[in-house]
Amino acid sequence: MSWWRDLKATVIRDEPLKNKTNFKIGGKARFFFSVKNEEELRELVVISSKHKIPLFVLGAGSNILVSDVGIKGIVVKLGSGIFKEISFSKNNSVEAGAGVRLAELIGKTSAVGLSGLEFLAGIPGTLGGAIIMNAGAWGKDIGSIVESVRVMDNRGNIELLKRKKIKFSYRHSGLDSYIILGAVLKLASDTKDRINQRIKEYLKLRSNTQDNAYPNAGCIFKNPAGTSAGKLIDACGLKAKSCGGAVVSSRHANFILNKKNASSKDVLKLMNLIRDKVKSRFNITLEPEIKIWM
Ligand SMILES: Cc1cc2nc3c(=O)[nH]c(=O)nc-3n(C[C@H](O)[C@H](O)[C@H](O)COP(=O)(O)OP(=O)(O)OC[C@H]3O[C@@H](n4cnc5c(N)ncnc54)[C@H](O)[C@@H]3O)c2cc1C
Missing domain, CATH: 3.30.43.10 (Uridine Diphospho-n-acetylenolpyruvylglucosamine Reductase, domain 2)
Incomplete structure (x- = not known):
């Protein structure tokens, strides 16, 4: 066949x-x-x-x-063609394809004096990935600036979903049954200098707290309500804990680093160990933020 x-x-x-x-x-x-x-x-x-x-x-x-x-x-x-296009409209909105990298979108919008995406600086994803995950940082998330999202369902039908129809919440969009094709984001005008200054500050904050010394997937677990997963993992004494080539970062306990050619099994084993320890010490069940493709 x-x-x-x-x-x-x-x-x-x-x-x-x-x-x-x-x-x-x-x-x-x-x-x-x-x-x-x-x-x-x-x-x-x-x-x-x-x-x-x-x-x-x-x-x-x-x-x-x-x-x-x-x-x-x-x-x-969604690697080329229309999925990589960016266009601007007069009311400070930007429309972009799902395959556009956030870094490129931030670069292009700041260059024309449009502000609103700075907090996403340093997140290494695409617009589609950011919308489906409702990516965010520093208390803000991309859902808050979405005007509409163009999606395809599992029969190939295309829909334009307005912001009010989408139930964004912490690292959740409710759009998991769709493929994101592109989105319109509502931005605001500002001077390029002020925008670039904010981008710099956010990038600095990120390099002070995250650990990119080895390949990783960012935060492994979502933050439970009212606390941070990293703090709980650290309190269990799990920094530098390893399974095969996968190691809990010593800088940011919610990062797992691929230090020595780790396998997916190494990472999953380490995730289970972390979950068990946090559950038995705090009675909190950590939920993965990363998507596991099996
Ligand atoms: C160093 C580092 C720092 C990070 N910091 C942050 C942070 O501060 N905040 C944050 O929220 N995240 C952060 N992340 C996680 C990640 O970058 C974001 O979740 C990002 O939005 C994922 O986008 P992606 O394009 O890489 O998606 P992928 O990793 O390729 O995919 C993630 C999920 O989204 C789905 N998906 C991707 N594109 C589409 C689409 N077009 N339509 C439907 N489904 C799709 C995939 O099927 C998969 O289930 C970080 C990651 C790293 C490595």
Whole structure:
């Protein structure tokens, strides 16, 4: 059954995913596609439903842990064409494709004197990944500046969802059943100097607190209500704790570092150990922030 033969997008068979993730962990995707428009994506969505082949959407790979055995399905990246476009409108809004990197979006909006994205500086994801995760930092999240989101459902239908229809909450958008195609964000005008100054400050705060000495996926667990996962993990004495090549950062206890060619099993083992210790000491169940692709 060569279902991929007549598709508009070109398949890459057995594509290694390891270097497409920040963690630098994971096996191969059986079918990998980089799509450049909605039609190419729709074909894949329809075929994956028809043949019951699991479909995973890859953003920048900054918040995923991919299994060592890889993905026995379709991995699709919104990697070019309309998914990388950015356009501005007169009312201080910016519209961007889901595949645009946050860093590029921040750079382009600040260059035309549009403010509102500075708090996202240093988050290594795409707009699509940021919206689905409701990415945020320093008490703000991207949901608060979303005007509308263009999505595709699992039958290939496209919808434009207005802000008030989306239930954003902490690291949650409620949009998990959709593929994010792009979004309109509401920004405000400001001077380039003031915007760039804020970006610098946020980047400094980040480099003072996070640990990027080794590959990682950012915060592993969500913060439970009223406290930080990092504090709980630290209080359990787990900084520098390791399983194989995966090590809890000594700077930021909610970061797991891939220090020595860690496997996904090493990371999962360490995550389970952390969860068990935090549960038995504080009676709090930590919930993963990263997405685990099995
Ligand atoms: C060093 C570091 C620091 C970080 N700091 C922060 C931070 O301060 N705050 C924060 O919130 N996060 C942070 N992160 C996590 C991560 O960068 C964000 O969650 C980011 O928004 C994920 O985007 P991505 O494109 O990399 O998504 P990926 O990691 O590629 O994917 C994450 C999930 O989103 C899904 N997805 C991606 N694109 C789409 C799409 N177009 N449509 C539907 N689903 C999609 C994927 O299927 C997957 O389930 C950090 C990560 C790192 C490595």
